[in-house]
Amino acid sequence: MQRFPDYYGFWHRLGHYALRYTAYGVLGFLVLPILVIVPLSFNVEPFFSFTRGMLMLDPEAYSLRWYRAIVDNKNWILAIKNSFFIGIFATILATVLGTLAAVGLASPRMPFKRLIMALLLSPMIVPLIIIAAGMFFFYTKFNLAGTYLGLIIAHAALGVPFVIITVTATLSGFDRSLYHAGLSMGASPLRTFRDVVVPLIRPGVISGAMFAFVTSFDEVVLVLFLAGPGQRTIPRQMFSGLREQINPTILAVATLLILVSILFLVSLELLRRRSQRLRGIEE
Amino acid sequence: MGQDQAITGSDPRLTAGEAALARRELRRHKLIALLLVVPLLLFLLFAFVAPIATMLYRGFNNPAVAQLIPGTLQRLVPWDGTGIPDRAVLTRMALDLRRLAKIRRSGKLAEELNRHLPGASSVVKSTARKLRRKSETELEQKGADLLLAANSLWSKPAIWQAVKKAGQVYTDTYYLTAMDLERTFAGDIQTRQSGQIYVKLYTKTLRMALIITLMCLLLGYPLAYFLANAPPKTANMLMIFVLLPFWTSLLVRTTAWIALLQTNGVINSFLTAASIVTDPLEMLYTEFSTVVAMTHILLPFMILPLYSVMKGIDPSYMRAAMSMGARPLSAFVSVYLPNTMPGLSAGALLVFIISVGYYITPALVGGTKGQMISNIIAFHMQQSNNWGLAAALGTLLLVLILTLYWLYDRFVGAANIKLG
Numbered sequence A: 001m002q003r004f005p006d007y008y009g010f011w012h013r014l015g016h017y018a019l020r021y022t023a024y025g026v027l028g029f030l031v032l033p034i035l036v037i038v039p040l041s042f043n044v045e046p047f048f049s050f051t052r053g054m055l056m057l058d059p060e061a062y063s064l065r066w067y068r069a070i071v072d073n074k075n076w077i078l079a080i081k082n083s084f085f086i087g088i089f090a091t092i093l094a095t096v097l098g099t100l101a102a103v104g105l106a107s108p109r110m111p112f113k114r115l116i117m118a119l120l121l122s123p124m125i126v127p128l129i130i131i132a133a134g135m136f137f138f139y140t141k142f143n144l145a146g147t148y149l150g151l152i153i154a155h156a157a158l159g160v161p162f163v164i165i166t167v168t169a170t171l172s173g174f175d176r177s178l179y180h181a182g183l184s185m186g187a188s189p190l191r192t193f194r195d196v197v198v199p200l201i202r203p204g205v206i207s208g209a210m211f212a213f214v215t216s217f218d219e220v221v222l223v224l225f226l227a228g229p230g231q232r233t234i235p236r237q238m239f240s241g242l243r244e245q246i247n248p249t250i251l252a253v254a255t256l257l258i259l260v261s262i263l264f265l266v267s268l269e270l271l272r273r274r275s276q277r278l279r280g281i282e283e
Numbered sequence B: 001m002g003q004d005q006a007i008t009g010s011d012p013r014l015t016a017g018e019a020a021l022a023r024r025e026l027r028r029h030k031l032i033a034l035l036l037v038v039p040l041l042l043f044l045l046f047a048f049v050a051p052i053a054t055m056l057y058r059g060f061n062n063p064a065v066a067q068l069i070p071g072t073l074q075r076l077v078p079w080d081g082t083g084i085p086d087r088a089v090l091t092r093m094a095l096d097l098r099r100l101a102k103i104r105r106s107g108k109l110a111e112e113l114n115r116h117l118p119g120a121s122s123v124v125k126s127t128a129r130k131l132r133r134k135s136e137t138e139l140e141q142k143g144a145d146l147l148l149a150a151n152s153l154w155s156k157p158a159i160w161q162a163v164k165k166a167g168q169v170y171t172d173t174y175y176l177t178a179m180d181l182e183r184t185f186a187g188d189i190q191t192r193q194s195g196q197i198y199v200k201l202y203t204k205t206l207r208m209a210l211i212i213t214l215m216c217l218l219l220g221y222p223l224a225y226f227l228a229n230a231p232p233k234t235a236n237m238l239m240i241f242v243l244l245p246f247w248t249s250l251l252v253r254t255t256a257w258i259a260l261l262q263t264n265g266v267i268n269s270f271l272t273a274a275s276i277v278t279d280p281l282e283m284l285y286t287e288f289s290t291v292v293a294m295t296h297i298l299l300p301f302m303i304l305p306l307y308s309v310m311k312g313i314d315p316s317y318m319r320a321a322m323s324m325g326a327r328p329l330s331a332f333v334s335v336y337l338p339n340t341m342p343g344l345s346a347g348a349l350l351v352f353i354i355s356v357g358y359y360i361t362p363a364l365v366g367g368t369k370g371q372m373i374s375n376i377i378a379f380h381m382q383q384s385n386n387w388g389l390a391a392a393l394g395t396l397l398l399v400l401i402l403t404l405y406w407l408y409d410r411f412v413g414a415a416n417i418k419l420g
Helices: A010-040 A065-072 A074-106 A113-124 A128-141 A148-172 A176-184 A189-218 A221-226 A234-243 A249-278 B002-007 B016-058 B064-068 B070-076 B087-102 B106-116 B120-132 B136-150 B157-166 B173-178 B198-229 B232-247 B250-261 B266-273 B287-311 B315-323 B328-356 B360-365 B373-382 B387-411
Strands: B181-183 B189-191
Touching: A010 A249, A010 B198, A010 B232, A010 B250, A010 B287, A010 B328, A065 A074, A065 A249, A074 A113, A074 A148, A074 A189, A074 A234, A074 B016, A113 A148, A113 B016, A113 B387, A128 A148, A128 A221, A128 B016, A128 B373, A128 B387, A148 A189, A148 A221, A148 B016, A176 A189, A189 A234, A189 A249, A221 A234, A221 B373, A234 A249, A234 B250, A234 B360, A249 B232, A249 B250, B016 B387, B064 B070, B064 B106, B070 B087, B070 B157, B087 B106, B087 B120, B087 B136, B106 B120, B106 B157, B120 B136, B120 B157, B173 B181, B173 B387, B198 B232, B198 B287, B198 B328, B198 B373, B198 B387, B232 B287, B250 B266, B250 B287, B250 B360, B287 B328, B287 B360, B315 B328, B328 B387, B360 B373, B373 B387
Parallel strands: none
Antiparallel strands: B181 B189
């Protein structure tokens, strides 16, 4: 039982509990639907629902057959390879271009800063269906539709805003006198950049790259419009699976993807702490 | 900022030479900054801006019919829209139809004309089939009569008006259609006779986006408040529950809702097992399922900005208000709520912007009733192949989104978007 100050009235105490249980309820609403997938993916039956056996915790009711189904299906294997291939190259492209631009934008002498910033961030705001339709018209002209290069370019464009945001955030806490100190001690601007600036913004660059990768890894609308049958990715494969033949292989894939996102979440948190330590911000 | 002032060169303490040097230095800095940004700008220009510009253009540009029957259209120019056009036009049309039938392109013409005159498709196809068997010389002599004999529609002005309209390379037809308007042959704009679809759809999309935004606000505000006022250790741990869905694949979250809401899904089997309902509820493939799944997906976008604003509000404000006699509710409304407005407007606008243009979740859980504007654009891109209309609908959506983005940038600042 929580102790309240004496001046708290009945309604105040009631409100306190109401708030607490509402908050727990919302947290449950956020997480439970995702967690439900995990046990369902071990279902021995081809259903999207709990069987009686599963509720009785009968080991016979659980199996790894849907995980084996992923490995045995060459479409899924191709999709996994494609997702990583496209994701990695799109991330490299977005991170290199995005980091350079963010450093340029951080300069107080940058002209048209606000306009350029709004333009660079717009891929995040424009609905994917519009980007997809436009890219379909435009990329077809350059024979980029149905190619890996086309998808890499498309996904890199989507990832750019995230790199800009995260790198700009680290640069905003960046003490410019460190840069001047490097220069005054005789280092060339390039060397100062490499030895002083890069280590300090590295956490921002890495988390931007992670955002860019996840964006590509999770993207399906552009893939629907631009990819040929050879470039199907994991989300594309899930999309057609959900539309055509729903079977628990999708749940097994989903469970693996949840693991991947937990991994990302943990590494981002570690990065954030490191970045704050480097910039001397105490929590 | 003293340094900046020195560099502008207006500082009277500098000699002329020093001022020139300072100006040169400033230009160099500007150039370096610009050079760093230029590669990305060029890349986005090609990869992102040009495609969208192409789409805007496609909404005006309709070369298909003009490429299919150039001869007919050229001869149709002097026709004033009443009666049957000249025999020369009819003959040319007969020849064009024969040629298209031979190269199997008459179906495309039929499809395009049908958009202007419903029912024209079958007439064009059957006429093309009949004329295909005739020789070219025969058509050159008797083409006009054979065309008129093939179907009575060819002797009506309506079909020729449709041909003339469809033959315009630059047209506002698609944009008008996207707004449920049409142009009469005389050139007046009127509401579309064959049905009001798209305005209704835009209204429905906006309504659903509004409901989703309100739901997110309703669920997100108390949670953000709770987290912001909880002890830091608890808050950090509970924050994982907000960030995990944020980082989980969209497809995974949509899959989860399909598993939950299906007729034989988790919720229905629970409800029937607990004898709360006898027959499973139809929850999937409705507007309800779209709203619930999208609220779940977009909720973190509401919670994160609210949380970061609420973290910065000093709890002593509320205590001060209450110590001066305000009741908790009125203290909240007049002190706390106004202070959270930056986070509230940021979250609400972001959620609203994202949900207006959403495609995947409505496509998978919305069925026919839960479709939004994006789904119709995809339909015209992929199934009906009416790319001009898809482009026009997309442009209207883009204008709507950019207006909202402009508001967002004005009130919140695009650069202040927080990630996790």
